[in-house]
Amino acid sequence: MKIGFIGLGNVGGKLAGSLARNGLEVAVHDLDAALVGKFVARGAKAGGSPAQMMQDCDAVITCLPSPAASDAVVTEMLPHVQPGKIWMEMSTTDVEEVKRLGALVAERGGAPVDCPVSGGCHRADTGNISIYAGCERETFDRILPVLTTMGRRILHVGEIGNASLLKVMTNYLANINLLSLCEALTVMKACGMDLGMTYEAIAMSSGNSFVHETESQLILSGSRDVSFTMDLVMKDIGLFQTLADRHNVPLELSPLMIEMMKDGQRRYGERAQSDRMIERLEEATGLSVTAPGFPQELVDDEPEEPGYEVAVRRAAAE
CATH class of the missing domain: 1.10.1040.10 (N-(1-d-carboxylethyl)-l-norvaline Dehydrogenase; domain 2)
Incomplete structure (x- = not known):
């Protein structure tokens, strides 16, 4: 699967880094050309533009700072969405907005997913972060290998919007x-x-x-x-x-x-x-709430491990 990743900020850069580090074919895009250059130096491909990435990739991931940014990117990609294409929204966004954009993707035959992460930048950096995924089960099964590369615990939460x-x-x-x-x-x-x-x-x-x-x-x-x-x-x-x-x-x-x-x-x-x-x-x-012996930055000391789907607790069938 060819993956496009748009948004290489604090979280997005680390998630995209897990994909690149583990050998997936990744194209990247960011408004900051220097961030793109760093990924190209690590073996990723420069995506060119959101429109180009939707044409070239099987799935395009967005990890952006605001609903407005996601709207602008998805609007650019929409003309190039066709059956089999996947849009994965990893930004923290408004549920109604992700549903609206998801419906536009679905109208063109694409498969939308909202799949935000939780657990901190230090765990995003090691592929040990947690991920929620709202989408059709068939789509979830297709993208699970991608999600388990970026995260440790993956939870399928039903329809799009639930993850947000x-x-x-x-x-x-x-x-x-x-x-x-x-x-x-x-x-x-x-x-x-x-x-x-x-x-x-x-x-x-x-x-x-x-x-x-x-x-x-x-x-x-x-x-x-x-x-x-x-x-x-x-x-x-x-x-x-x-x-x-x-x-x-x-x-x-x-x-x-x-x-x-x-x-x-x-x-x-x-x-x-x-x-x-x-x-x-x-x-x-007038107090100083500090103490010696604590770190200046967080580092995930757990080894990177393959992710897995978390089973939801259900009542026993009668």
Whole structure:
């Protein structure tokens, strides 16, 4: 299968890197020609343009920063979609938008997939990230070898749009967890607790989480560079709030988190690293929420392994 990959940013570049590293035939495209050049040096092909890639490739993957960017790329590719072609949307996007674009692809005989990832840039870099895939089962079976090259755990979630729903939800949970960890660590510092000990106490407790095991380390080291910026957080939590509004669910935590993140952007810049939210509390208290021995960047220390489809728990047949 010839794969096209459009969008070589923090996440996309790492996902495309897994494809190239494992010997798949990959063509790449990005508005930054230097990023394309780096991939060509690694054996990939320069895709030329989205239109050209849809003509030349069996499947084209998009991993882009906004729904508007995806719309522009898909619009360019559409005239060249035909039966057998696959469009795979790996961006975090609005569910209604991915359904709309997917319908346009399907009208021309193509197969649309929304397949966002979850697990952090460090796991995207090693092919150990998790991937949700919303599409027809037949299409899922076709692309599973591609997905298992980019990710470790692959979950088929039914129709297109379901993956985007789940991804927005998980990003909401991750970001609210980040804010709660900022408060927890600051309170423990104010109480005089050793923060290295505090980290381990959380890690071995019912309060542990993926966010703690990753982002708390970058907070405590002083790095505050998780390769995920506040504007992306605002996009994700805004998408989640939009879902709630569409379905008339009266949320309380979500609007508060949006206001907190807006304040972080006012203080540190729209594209500041999201972990810098800890600095709001450091400024308010005069405390330094840091500890020795924590890394400046996250590295996935798990060996790269072939991915696999995750089985969904079902009630036993009667």
